[in-house]
Amino acid sequence: MKILTKFIFVFITIISFTGCKKDLTQVIEEFYPDGNPKIVYYLDKNNNKVKVEEYYPNGKLKYVGGLNNGLRHGIWKYYHPNGKLWSEGEYNNGTREGKSLVYFENGNLRIKGSYKGGKPYGKWYFYDENGKLIETKDFH
Secondary structure, three states, X not given: OHHHHHHHHHHHHHHHOOOOOOOOEEEEEEEOOOOOEEEEEEEOOOOOEEEEEEEOOOOOEEEEEEEEOOEEEEEEEEEXXXXXXXXXXXXXXXXXXXXXXXXXXXXXXXXXXXXXOOEEXXXXXXEOOOOOEXXXXXXX
């Protein structure tokens, strides 16, 4: 009974939340067996999916990103199970574009680079877990 009560409370709380910047509606598409949300979409006033979030079973955010016509668009962020940022990158209608950052679980920068047309571009920097630069590579 407790699980059902928790599920109903979480569901009502999340569905009733619509105070995002652009009056988005939050819809939980998938739940974990304990009733916690797994995949959450945000819909605009025309019911287009414009943002998605996925959560780990422990309730921590796994990733968040924007959508445009079902394609990744804008900034996407992934998180380690401990809640620290794992990676951050930009998309333009499903194609990687712009900066890309990847972090170790301890929070230190692991990789820094850019994409152009979905491919690595320019100078990329690779670091060890202590933050020491160990390699650079040029992509053209």
